[in-house]
Amino acid sequence: MTSEREYVTAHLEDLHADLDAWLRIPSISADPAHAGDVAASAEWLAEALRRTGFPTVEIWPTAGAPAVFAEWPSADAGAPVALVYGHHDVQPVDPLELWDRPPFQPTRVEGPDGPELHARGAIDDKGNVAFHLLGIRAHLAATGRATPAVTVKLIIEGEEESGSPHFEALLEEKRDRLACDVVVVSDTGMAAPDVPSAVTAMRGLADAEITLRGPAVDLHSGSFGGAVPNPLHAMAELLAKLHDDQGRVTIPGFYDKVLPLSDRERELMSRVPFDEQAWLAGPAASRATYGEAGYSTLERTGARPTAEVNGMWGGYTGPGHKTIIPAEAHAKVTFRLVSDQKPQDIGPLLESWVAANVPAGIEAEVHTPPGGVAPCASDLDSPHMDALLAAIGQAFDCDPADVLFTREGGSGPEAAIVEALGAPLLFLGAGLPTDRIHSPNERVLLPMLYRGAEAAAHLWRELAARAS
């Protein structure tokens, strides 16, 4: 048993106690009524970091919720700097009635893969941040060091679940304090409990709202039906054209900056064990797969861009019927982006496509808010990646070459960190696809957290060993 594992195993109650206390704070950033709880969550984390030993701990206010910054400098001359990114806010809990247990009373449940802890934020992202508190102590104890082998910084924001609206400004303002050689994102997970893996990419995100306008007012469908354009028909026809019969997005130019998947990338993805029927029966809760022809489900969700209609509305939606041709129809569409696609390029492409695809008599408006998220990825062949694979391999008792690569289909502020700080990304997270993040009954599998702490402990030593 490694010394890191010995330390972690001997101090699990510290991790449990920390997580239990933190999860009781309902730090829902999307709900203004919980602003005080988000602030309390930042205070709790700051105090926990001080207690862990970080000599510098600061709460950084933003125009929204506060972030927590901590720094533990390495005494070694020329030691590299690693910056851990995570967040201390959580998703809303509605529909509350679908929770089997109160979401802010963390509860231990014995599951088929070991003990689970159920609570909102159990893994996303308090669990993923909390394992670092134990991890750095294990690193110091196992190596007999007074300071870590690399300078460890943490930036734990408070608005990730609300789209990180003030995080870019904070990165800009604190760029010097956050300067680092590598960013360690701890907000993701692994393929399965027995499948040690590292995320290597996240998709980007662009969003848009489409409004189609027909008659100036809602019209009586008896008097006018069949003779003037109906915006709902036009919206249906428009959105039906968004994908071709191969499941490809039809917007001209959409794929221009998408790099083809290399044979090596496809081979790496194909190594990840994936039971499609179990996946459909699990959180996907769907009756069939569907998507772009020529790609596997893991490729579709991780490595290919998408256009997804998230909402659509117009006309009469109450009980019974109302015989109108409505004045307007609306749709919300988001795009997941990969490789070199940029969110700011999507709006103009979409606008041109919509303009070319609405019938006479229908006026179209496309609203694309500024911002969006660029896709981001790790370099598979860097010394940093070697360090990560070595750390995960030791935590999971496997050869580093057997650590698999996965891709995260979601989007976060990671690309903005890369952009602001110019440092490469690593992903170290202890979540599982079955953890029900953002849904009722979120949980963390506790053995995964323990291994996360171990991997973090190993990572600082492995990164230092490979510093040039």
Add this chain to the structure above:
Amino acid sequence: MTSEREYVTAHLEDLHADLDAWLRIPSISADPAHAGDVAASAEWLAEALRRTGFPTVEIWPTAGAPAVFAEWPSADAGAPVALVYGHHDVQPVDPLELWDRPPFQPTRVEGPDGPELHARGAIDDKGNVAFHLLGIRAHLAATGRATPAVTVKLIIEGEEESGSPHFEALLEEKRDRLACDVVVVSDTGMAAPDVPSAVTAMRGLADAEITLRGPAVDLHSGSFGGAVPNPLHAMAELLAKLHDDQGRVTIPGFYDKVLPLSDRERELMSRVPFDEQAWLAGPAASRATYGEAGYSTLERTGARPTAEVNGMWGGYTGPGHKTIIPAEAHAKVTFRLVSDQKPQDIGPLLESWVAANVPAGIEAEVHTPPGGVAPCASDLDSPHMDALLAAIGQAFDCDPADVLFTREGGSGPEAAIVEALGAPLLFLGAGLPTDRIHSPNERVLLPMLYRGAEAAAHLWRELAARAS
């Protein structure tokens, strides 16, 4: 000047006073808060009919709002019986802020075509019913009769604007009291102020709600987007297929009972003056016409069946974005029916079509409520129609052969009256396409009402003259 016109002209103030009092009662049947007003409206009408001279006047309760029945028997042996149909309830008034004047304070406005009266219900349908009060008095005065030349019955219901939910039951219950030789529907209008015309048909109505279900819960579009079927995409694709590129409804069997328009019917419709640009700029408030290829706008709105999506919704519709694949998508669709189409046939046709057009992984449910409205039409070559044309011709100072035929695109309980009573239909109404019925600033052109009263006065005499 006819004696009927002399009487009407000398008694316009009676019509004004009646209408003014009646329009002040906000008899909105759709709003339970106005149930007392609907009852008061029935009471007012009953009293006005007694004052007019009807020997029998009864308020008939229903499971909803009350109807008013009146009967004035002709003393002539073998005189035919005519039943006037109308309604005393009115549409809701929202959005109230779009009214230039309070909707229940009738106001005279001088318009380009003569004096107008602005109020909710001014023409739909209190104006159309009120002219009969003056009309029957003019008939008696002009002919010197103590009783009308035909037995005149009226059935004026109180729930037409709510879909007449209890009217069929009332027709059933009171079939004997309502027995008649001809039904005179007074709930429509003419093509233009200077274009005397008679409606000859109304479209029927069938309605349906389509629900498509995909994942069991809303899914995170980052984790699942691009890999499972999205019910909103499926709904867009389904509704986009509802019409082909010729604007025809694609549901197999939909047109099976639609009789082709005869050359005579098309010729009659083409005589109706129609300024398409003015129509688009008016209440249609649309930028272009659209519809089934090969048919004029008047044919599309009056003589052809349609499928119209009245509402569509699903997923996230709030501010900003929410990156979900929603569990469900919904649409409300109504069909306007013509010739021999039956509302009860539409549901099964739609269900089969939906089932054949949803992708794997999407579950479809089609809800078609019982009821609906059958299409109905007048016989153009009957003695009753000759009587109507003669009456309109005298009121409008034109040859009966110059009275044009129009078709009403909307739907009402007329077909149910024909079904219950077995009598043919005539339509005599004083509305205009520009009267803004169901919309803010509803009005009636008063000279049209005066001519309506005259035509009603002539009609009873003309019907008696043609009785076999």
